[in-house]
Amino acid sequence: MKKRTLVLGASLNPTRYSNIAIKRLISSGIETLALGAREGRVGNVVVEVEKKLFSDLDTVTLYLNPERQKEYYDYIVSLQPQRVIFNPGTENVEFIKILKNSGIEVEIACTLVLLSTKQY
DSSP: OOOOEEEEEEOSOTTSHHHHHHHHHHHTTOOEEEEESSOEEETTEEEEOSOOOOOSOSEEEEOSOHHHHGGGHHHHHHHOOSEEEEOTTOOOHHHHHHHHHTTOEEEESOHHHHHHTTOO
């Protein structure tokens, strides 16, 4: 099963980790969606700026610092993903508790490392 993934905090800048993650997810055959501050494209993935109600998400991978995550708490919970990955620098005890209380798995890890080690 391919793990449909939303990259939250997606950047159009090719040097940013979120941008690299989108490209690696695609090259790994994972259906990838993206939500960021600026509209555009990363490869064939459209970076959305509106909080759309994506369905059938396996994973939300975060590239937002804890302060910026606050406006997305309810949104992410409403998407009901199987898991949320907190990439380095995004760890957030408050949000982790909210997710766990909502029955959503939490993983503190690096998406790029998970992909490169085939643990994604």
